[in-house]
Amino acid sequence: MLQLKNVSHTFGDTPVFSGITLDIGPAERLALIGENGSGKTTLLRLMAGLEQAHSGQVTGRARVAYMAQLTELHETTVLDAVTPPALKEARVALDASAAQLDHGREDDALAFVQAEEAYREAGGYLFEGLAAAVLAGLHLHEDMAASTLSGGQKRRLMLAQLLLSPADVYLLDEPTNDLDANGVTWLEHWVQASPAAFVLASHDRAFLNAVTTRTSELERGTLTVYPGAYTEAMTVKAALRSAQERDHAAYQRKRSALQEERQLRQSKARSANQYNHKRARDADKLLAKGKAQNAQNVNAGRARVLERATARLDEAAPPKPFDDRRMISLNLPDVTSGPTDVLTVRNLQVAWGDQVILKNVHLNVRRGERIVLTGVNGSGKSSLLAALVMGTPNASLHRSGEVRWGTGLTRYTAGQLGEELRCTVTVGEALLAANPMLTPHQLHEVAAQLGVPGGPANAVSHLSGGQRTRLTLARLGVTRAQVLVLDEPTNHLDLQAIEALEGLLLSYPGTVLLATHDRTLMRKVATRRWHLENHQIIDV
Template sequence: MLHIENVSRVLGDRVLFAGVDLDVHSGQRLALIGENGSGKTTLLRVLAGLDQPDVGRVMVTRRVALLEQERVFESGTVLEVVTPAALRQARLALELTSARLENGASDAITAFAEAEEAYRLAGGYHFEARAGRVLAGLGLHPESKVTQLSGGQNRRVLLARLLLAPADLFLLDEPTNHLDEQGAVWLRDWIRASDAAFVLASHDRAFLDAVTTSTAELDRGHLTVYPAPYTQAMVLKAELLAAQTRDYAAFRRKQDALEDERLRRASQARSAGQYNHKRASDGDKLLAKGKAQNAQNVNASRARAIERRQEHLAAHAPVKPFANRPQIHLNLPEVPHGPSEILHAQHLSVWRGERQLLKDQTLDVRRGDRIVLTGPNGGGKTTLLTALFGLPTQQPLHLQGEIRRGGGLSVYRVGQQGEELAGLETVAEALLEANPALTFHQLHEVTAQVNLPGPAIPLTALSGGQRTRLTLARLGVTRAQVWVLDEPTNHLDLPAIEALEALLMTFPGTVVMATHDQALIARVATRRWHVEAGQVWEGVGGREGGVTLETVLKA
């Protein structure tokens, strides 16, 4: 279906990837993973034929459709913009030929028959039913005006448009972005039921495990394919890395031993060449000179033989394993324990303007809880976090009821769009805002450990990956007792998400977090609140099995 061979792509003076080989077969569902900025989107565009490789060739034998990252629709309804162009043309031709049937001419009948056949082959008779199912699954109304949609809804329209396209291979770049749990479940089932092939670039580990059959990792310019879904692929990767580490360590030991032997032989050859045979007695001078020359020749010959062995060894050297993402290790004081009762809300109701968002809720948060908020987009998760912890908001909220918070609490917030960095200018300011006690030396130590340019660098000069590392660094250094995280995995790549997960698992304080990341929920949560239609349902934490959306809605 698709074959690429020795493909390379250069952006400016940076090699995004080189020597990439990949085959995609009918029905295959391939996960494409890698750090932010590794070149996944560029590779998808090369596969789709939208970008040409600088080196190598791409061969495509079937129809390919790529999920667009952004597009602004200027007019029309949702149903109109998701209808494929070929189907719109076939429908127009059918309407025109239908109007000409009134004269009864044979050529008009023939034209109508051909137009009707083209319309049938384009799927016209079944399209509206298919479109209705896709739009319903993605939470979109067919008659909604596209000019009135939010950014997240517009992204879902692009996804619907792709899924309804006549294609045999779908290239999906972050398809679960802007999907709530119910939408992600629907997309998972749709992909599973499809006969098409898929290449999915995503940071959603649970989604990849549920739908993919193999995994391709783009790491520092190299593409490695594992014959398993994401989690199993990472196990295979760890085993491969361990074997590479052992092989490379053995290679280095052999290399060092040969170098030691070569240096010893070369030294002995030099010493023999510098031997003063005149110091021997008259009868032994000739014999001493011969012995010295023989020792020099033998040792020099052995040294040259060792050099040839070194060259052969270097030519067959094993792959040097990549270094792992750096971790933050600082000598910082422990997080203060704080009160055992973090927060208690009694009969809490919340309004924004005339709209009531929460209705008569009684909730409590205890020290050590890791509470995850789930629910549909717009269901009130962000509103609940804002109300409970008194966070700043652009649109003021009106609260009714009682909220009692523990004394002396310090709260650290991470917003969906990095709102916590607003008003900060440099890396140093961002780190000091998270922990004012950091010393000048520690600021440099933190930036070095997470590979940031330095404390004085402006935030505006950071790349997306560097901002990701700064977010994790701030979490690593803050001494706040409570972390309030609103979709913290937004814009994080898979290594960063796993680093965040490790931080959450070792954090001794309290976490209240809104997220759709099912893998993160399963590993981290001790309690689960499902927020929908102004209500909050309590469920068990992800590590104890969680609650399904169907169970919550029935309750």
């Protein structure tokens, strides 16, 4: 269906990946994972023919459809936006040829027959019914203005465009972004039922586990393919890494032994060459000198043999396991426990302008609970979190009722668009905003562990995507706040960072309020769930 042979690509003078060889077979379900910035989107665009590889070949006769992470939606209706360009052209040609039939010419009749056949092959006679079914399944109305859609609706529109564009291979870049649980479930069923092949770049572990059969990982410029869906593939990777660590440890032990023996032989050779001839009797001086010379030669020769053996060992040395510095570690005081009753809410009503989002809400939160907010797009998860932590009046968001936090509690709040980082200029300021008690030495220590050049004085705006991700996790790791309020914290995180966040939340001793669509994170972390539906909160 699609084949990559020794494909390499660079961005300016910087290599993105090299030597990639990959076959996409019929009905393939291939996951594509990797850190942010590793080149996943670039690789998908090469497969789609939207970019050219700097070396190597991308071949195949399959029809390819590509869905990008972001797309521009112009002033048009939903139905027009999902109509394939080829069908639009065929429809225009059919209408033009039909208008010429009144002339009664044979050539016009032949042109109409050809145009109608092209329209039929483009799926014209079936399209309206198919489009109506797809749009209904995705809860989109064909007359809606595409430019006014919400983030989740735009993602569903992009999926509808893809579904209604016949292809043999679908390339999907983060297809579950902005989709609620119902949208993701619909997408899973579509992928599972389709006879086409799929390459799916996604950070959604539950989605990948549900639909994929192989997993490819872009890591430090190399693509490695593992059998199985994400969880099975990562189990295989962990076993391979464990074996790699054992092999490297054995290599280090053997090399150390060779080095130790070589140094001992060199020391003996030097000692033999520096013998004290005055200690030998006159008759034995020549014999003693010969013995010393012989000892020097033997030990020096053995040292050279050991040096060559070390060089041969180094040539065949197993690769050193990669040291992932995603999470930082500092000796910080424990989070203080704080009051038992963390939050009390009575008769809360939340509205955006004149639109009521939530009403008659009563909640109680106790220390140590990890509460996950769920609900469809637009149900009010972000509005609820914003209302709970709102300290000053907001021009759009209105809150009434009682919201009472425990006395003396400190909170750490993170928005889904990373707003908290935008308010800081340097790495040091970002860390101090999370924990004002950090010392200058600790700020430099964190910056070093993050791999940030320039230390705490480096500007946040100069950080790469991966460095910003690590800084976000570092802020969560160093905060001593007793409550974490996190709105879609997995947005823009890669899979490894999401799993690091998961471990951090599981070990966090305080209270967590978390809005997320990540079903795996939800399942592993939550001790309670608030489901938002019909302006109400159902405590699950």
